[in-house]
Amino acid sequence: MRPTHSPHPDLAEQYRAAGHWRDRTVDHFVERAAALYPDAVAIIDGDRRLTFADVERESLRLAAALYDRGVRPGDVVSFQLPNSADAVIVFHAIHRVRGVANPIVPIYREREVGFILGQARTKVALVPGTHRGFDHQAMYAALRQRLPHLELVVTTGAASDSGAADLRSLIDSATPEMIETVRALPRADPDDVCLLLYTSGTTADPKGALHSHNTLVFENSSMIETFGLDERDVVFNPSPVTHVTGVNCALTLPFLLGAPVVLQDVWDPETALTSVLEENASFMIFATPFLRGLLEAAISRGVRTPSVRYIICGGADIPDSLVTRATEVLGTVTRMYGATEGPSVTSANRSDDPYLRTGTDGRVLAPTEVVVSDGAGSSAATGVVGEVLWRGPDTCLGYLDASLNDEAFTGDGFFRSGDLAYFDARGGIHIVGRIKDIINRSGEKISTHDVENELSEHPAVTEIAVVAGPDPRTGERGCAFVVTRDAVDLTLEEVREFLSARGIAMQKVPESIFVVDSLPKTASGKIQKFALRDWTRDRTTAPPQMQAVTISAAHER
Incomplete structure (x- = not known):
């Protein structure tokens, strides 16, 4: 298989000349x-x-x-x-x-x-x-x-x-x-x-x-350099080995390091804590729910994890308080921002200001270049939100479906992430949201459009909108607002059975179902999803667009 997209020729030459691409x-x-x-x-x-x-x-x-x-x-x-x-x-x-x-x-x-x-x-x-x-x-x-x-x-x-x-x-x-x-x-x-x-x-x-x-070798070499890893480290990996995090931490990194990886398949915080303690695990990358579970297990047992040097957390919103407390109990915790298309875009290490680790999504990991675009061809000013664009030696070559590449990449090789962020005056980046309408559940990105398309086929559903709502365990959950025929009820179990029969992964099934008499819309008939999202985050103060909406049934896990 040959690339359907490749870095700008000048970039490829630049990466080789600088030694970022080692041609191994x-x-x-x-x-x-x-x-x-x-x-x-x-x-x-x-x-x-x-x-x-x-x-x-x-x-x-x-x-x-x-x-x-x-x-x-x-x-x-x-x-x-x-x-x-x-x-x-x-x-x-x-x-x-x-x-x-x-x-x-x-x-x-x-x-x-x-x-x-x-x-x-x-x-x-x-x-x-x-x-x-x-x-x-x-x-x-x-x-x-x-x-x-x-x-x-x-x-x-x-x-x-x-x-x-x-x-x-x-x-x-x-x-x-x-x-x-x-x-x-x-x-x-x-x-x-x-x-x-x-x-x-x-x-x-x-x-x-x-x-x-x-690109894969550079990504892992970059982690080794950024976090000062060597053959004395022990990697702990509970993330799926078929996810970008697992591909790096479990399948690739150990062989560049000459260090072992401890695999955990079914997530259980107590088992994870035991493995970390018994195997002297020192380095791990995972999403917020893993960090929260490991911290709670350690607090419950009244133990600390002295072998841990770094816990890198990414993939879902990470409360500042969680990073701070986990650093006290488990070891240095720092955020990381990246994606399948470019796994390590920003992060921080122990030599950085603690503020970068606990209060931001880190600094740009050179030689990767990051631009927060103002949408008009220039970089947004400090503190101003814009779309994150990046390019670097670990940026993917493009997509198998080549028709997606022109929209995903700029002419000079920057990847259009669809994420919204701003830089602060100290060089930290703050990821604040997404342009794409997705649910970020424990680091897994779930298309609301995908779920809507499938659930709209349910015989009781006449209109549907799925949005991301907050969840203390997974970061976000799917919240489905449905208008049903004759105002009949629609339960979570009915939705689960319906989507399961259509071959949909269970993690995509909404965890909250609200049966409503109408959906908030613009004058042109477009559903105002922002109003639904706002309501899921503060149900005591409904936005104006939701005040005319009656919720006749609510089912939540």
């Missing part, structure tokens, strides 16, 4: 770590521990088996796996055979997965069996009926009659001759696309961002 492939660092630290633990997955030599050996064997089954350089190999050692092996096997790794977040179901596999023209998919009560094998078996290019489905669980192959058997099938064939393959071009990572659905359909070896 991801699999180079797997081999390097295995050579330098063969017996050091790389992956801690519950009771399962793999050394760097184990990962290099197993990923090479799987690469050989995939090549034998027809995977060739540039082919997309998707995986929708839980946080596990198997996911790490799969990721690096794909790169060893010069394929394009396509992680799919575990919450996606048939509609989203079908879209991704179809657009990416996935050749092989690796999935669990039944995970968290959901039968992935059955879903992929159904998808294969309408996706002829999906030639092989491999399961990490017990193979059923769905036609899926077994991962362990596939790895064991690699012969010495097959392995030598893969070893003899030419190295990938560091500018080749190695990662196809879909955004969490900020539009009706997720967008597939393309990263090269150079």
Whole structure:
């Protein structure tokens, strides 16, 4: 797969000349770590521990088996796996055979997965069996009926009659001759696309961002430099390995560092605290709910976490008080701002003014460039809100759907984030909102348009508007305002069952349903969503547009 968009030629040359792009492939660092630290633990997955030599050996064997089954350089190999050692092996096997790794977040179901596999023209998919009560094998078996290019489905669980192959058997099938064939393959071009990572659905359909070896390696090298990481660190990763955070922290960073990663699949604060204490975890990146849960567990137990050097928090609104208290109990906490398209745009470290860590979203992480645009072609003045634009060596190459690139990038390579922010006089950036109409639930971006489209098909619904409302646990929740036929009630359970039957991920199901007699609208008939959002944030003082709206039923979790 070749890039459908690439940085401005001058930028690419600039990044190379400055040494930001090291022209090394991801699999180079797997081999390097295995050579330098063969017996050091790389992956801690519950009771399962793999050394760097184990990962290099197993990923090479799987690469050989995939090549034998027809995977060739540039082919997309998707995986929708839980946080596990198997996911790490799969990721690096794909790169060893010069394929394009396509992680799919575990919450996606048939509609989203079908879209991704179809657009990416996935050749092989690796999935669990039944995970968290959901039968992935059955879903992929159904998808294969309408996706002829999906030639092989491999399961990490017990193979059923769905036609899926077994991962362990596939790895064991690699012969010495097959392995030598893969070893003899030419190295990938560091500018080749190695990662196809879909955004969490900020539009009706997720967008597939393309990263090269150079952008991915720079991103992780930047984290090492910014936070002073080395082989003595221990990374803790509860974020999905199929999310941009997990791709970096669990699948890539350990191999540049020569340091282990502790994986946690199902989030449980008590289990997380035990892992951090027992494994001496020192570095982690995750969203606000993880930070809050870990802090509450530590306070409940009356313990502190002396091994923790940095907790980087991003993906959802982070109260200043939470950052301050967590720093006191757990270790240095700092915000980070970024996205799938560019994971580390702003942050701060311990050498920065504490104000940057606790009261802002950090400073710009050079050499990334950030502009807060005034919308008229100039930079907004200090303190003035505008759209955030950025470009840097870890900015993605564009989208798989090339038609999206002209709108997403400026002519000189800046990514239009759709986020609103302002710079203060001390150089800190403050992210204050989004242009895009999305719900940021625990760091996962959920399209309100997507939910509205599906729920509007419910036979009882005549009009609907979904907005983001505040939630103390997840940061934001989906709040659906519906006008129903004959003013009938519509419960959360009915909505859940309806959307589930349509193959929608459960995390997209609204957590608040308000049955109303009308929706606030402009004179032209456009729904005034800002009034709905304002009402969810302060129900005691309804905005003028909501005063004529009668709420006949409310259902909330």
